[in-house]
Amino acid sequence: MYESCCHTGLNMLAEGSSFFKGLLLGSIFCLVVSLLGNFTPSWQSSPGIHLHHHIKAPSKEDLQGLPETQKLELSLRVRVYCAIMVQPKDLAYYLTAKDTWSKHCDRAEFYTSESSKAIEAVNLQEQDEWARIRKALTHAYNNAGDLRWFFVARATTFAIIENLKYLVLDKDPRQPFYIGRTAKSGELEYVEFTSGIILSYEALRRLTEVFDDTEKCPERGRALWKLSEEKQLAECLKYRGVFAENGEDTQGKGLFNSKSVNSLIADSLDQDPADVVENCCSDMAITFSGMTPNQMQVMMFGIYRLHPYGHTFHDSLVFLPPVGSEND
């Protein structure tokens, strides 16, 4: 009897030790898995890639390092060519863009899908959106003059060019930059077209080169399934080593918005009524999309004219109101 108890005891002990072995191994296993989970597999991305994936505007500290003369020089040197895509059915947007934000581009060129008496634009004679973008960007590249930054957007987008210039202020346009609001489709990271796309001169140069390669960058899109034009663009740029980067402010808030400011405020009000404005959008936002022409006029007033007396910012750049304009 005693022996069998002892025996059972020994059995249990043996099982106990197995139990504890299991316990220990399980704990270690759990730890290892969670540590691995936090690891970003940086070795997976291809070598020799640019170091930045999120582009931030220069912080005040960055700019204070620059001498005064260089700041002034930069204010004049950062110049933007705006390629604005319109269609005759969006006449109201064409008129609004022409009357509002496009006046702040150093050069604003409208590109239309077909000719229309009311629209003064380069007629691309093209219905396919990807083909239109190709043609527009090629035209922009060939007519750039000494402009080194390119912003391409639909006329239904509203852009604050001063903040765009501030974002790229400390970036060299002889390097490839492809900036906007990024999204991922499988392995492909691309910039959403709705919220506008920034291309540096070098990025655009490489793009026009790869346009000639009908294998890698076909004009009509791939035969089997058509990618959207924004993804096509990303694919073509990827072949030349140009990768999408998300434009953010110094706090990490996105600068490019694919929604209207009105709906972003409404979302913020739903989510956190205590801090609606702080949680909505960046103070240095660059684009909003999906607003009505009237809402764009209100935005124009709200940005360029309405301001509270007695609050100033000692900014490192100076932008003057455009000549011959009244609403800014």
Added chain:
Amino acid sequence: MPTMKGINSRCAFYLGFLVGTCTLYFLRQVWLVGLAPTLSDGLGSNAKVLLNQRAEHRDWRVEGSALINLKHPHNIGEDSQVADELYQKVRILCWVMTGPSNLQKKAQHVKATWSRHCNVVLFMSSEEDRDFPTVGLDTGEGRDKLYWKTIRAFHYVFKNHGEEADWFLKADDDTFVVVDNLRWLLSNYTPEDPIYFGKRFKPYAKQGYMSGGAGYVLSKEALKRFVEGFRTKVCTHTTSVEDLALGQCMEKMGVLAGDSRDTMQRETFHPFVPESHLTGKFSKSFWYWNYCYYPIVEASGPQCCSDLAISFHYVDAQLMYLLEYYTYHLRPYGYRYRYQPPLSLVLGMVHQAEGVEEPGNGAAGKGQGLADDKAVEQVQTDLENRPETQPEKNPAVNRTVAEKEVQQ
């Protein structure tokens, strides 16, 4: 038996493995939660911004039903020296006309946005609410009670907070006010002037009256006279049309209806939303055309509204936050605004805002501050000794005429 033993120990092993995994998983979760505060510090500026926002809500001192503003809201990276000085020198008490059913729908959004820029805020309702807080005026609700509420509200403010402010603003719970711009307007006057400002309408009163919805602001002297008018029965509850009735009382008490337009004759108080003023096309038969005291510069388009706009009306919740975002947050980096009006010297504020220099005043210049106290004193003495310059600001209003009418 060996096989049984083996199975048992294997089972024990698996069981132990499972228990170990689960235990450590839960332990990790708890560990992470416990470390959350320290982790968020590690996020840097993001956390600091959030902390600042939370702190802002503690910048009110509640005194009875009044919210006393302890700190004028600031934005990161801005130089608000001039705004802060105006805040000290042009003290504004804002009272907001609301009601019990509108506290969460409307008044709450006023509380969260523009009213934070007032020196003192009071929410006036028919019933008291300790939590919001609101003052109970012991009236009913409804359009027919509007003037009663206004009369009682001003009396309450005069009695309980008369010394805490220089100017007294009335607004609705769907009015949006840019209080900094109101201070700029009022800095050209003193609280001893019997004057009041708003969106001026012309019918029914000789000097016109101010639209209730667009908000109007009384000087301390004007408030004194309003209260005095009711004491002496010169003013009574004549009609429930609050803005007209108040305007008629003001006229009887010799309080001037001021010109609130900016130096380019653009309106600052607006009875509609920005979209209407900027893009709307009012039909020729719309009453507005016959009501505006001053010629409508442009019915729609940028000259409708001053850059230093003070108010808009019929503003719903979303638009409140949107206007707060446009006014105080979203801005074009480095942009030099077209409209750069100078600051009045009435308050002895020597330095100018935004780099505009006042000719003939050697002490002007950005960022000079009040370091030179002697110069400031000299300016103040000069201002006190100078002949009255106030009427020059309002060519449209003949002060002597108003005074004559009071004597009649």
